[in-house]
Amino acid sequence: MARKTSKRRSSRRLRSNGLEVAETILQQMGGGRRLKAMIGAYDFLGSEKDRELQFKWKAKARNGANAITISLDPSDTYTLKFWKIRAGKVTKIEEMEGVYDDMLRSIFEDRTGLYLRM
Numbered sequence: 001m002a003r004k005t006s007k008r009r010s011s012r013r014l015r016s017n018g019l020e021v022a023e024t025i026l027q028q029m030g031g032g033r034r035l036k037a038m039i040g041a042y043d044f045l046g047s048e049k050d051r052e053l054q055f056k057w058k059a060k061a062r063n064g065a066n067a068i069t070i071s072l073d074p075s076d077t078y079t080l081k082f083w084k085i086r087a088g089k090v091t092k093i094e095e096m097e098g099v100y101d102d103m104l105r106s107i108f109e110d111r112t113g114l115y116l117r118m
Contacts, residue, residue, distance in 0.1 A: 022046025025053040025070050025078070028101050029108070030116045039114045056085065062113030065093045070104065073097070078104060082111060 026032055026044070035041035040058030047054075052071040065082035073079055077100055082093040099107055105116050 019046035019048050021048060021051045021072050022053040025072070025104075028104050029053075029070075030105060034116060038116050057114070059114050061111075063093055063111050065112060068108070080104075080107065 022044075023046070026035075026046075029035060030038075032041070032044060035055065035057070038059075041055050042058070043054075043056045045054040046052070050071065052069055054067065054069045056067040058066075061082075063082060064084050067083040067085050069079075069081040069083070071079045071081075075098070077098045080094075080096045080099055082095075084091045084093055094111065096107065096111075109115055
């Protein structure tokens with residue numbers, strides 16, 4: 001089962017729980033503080049077993065998504081899954097495979113219309 005970090009826990013807590021992959025993904029996206037400030041990100045969830053990071057955000061995205069799962073694949077690329085979660089109903093909006101680490105932010109910004117940097 002995946003470990004959940006609360007809204008108040010820093011990205012250092014992810015690292016101390018043995019979630020190095022989730023911490024690395026979080027840093028490649030710009031860091032937890034930046035995500036919170038720019039898009040209202042919350043409910044960060046890391047899983048070392050599944051090698052992934054999940055989080056939700058409050059800002060309104062162009063594609064209707066309000067959550068994402070970023071998984072590290074064996075080929076050292078990432079799979080991004082955009083989700084819409086409303087009233088207990090979960091809908092997958094889009095899935096992208098074979099994404100390199102330097103493309104994570106730009107793909108997120110392009111698909112959602114939400115900017116992670118000024």
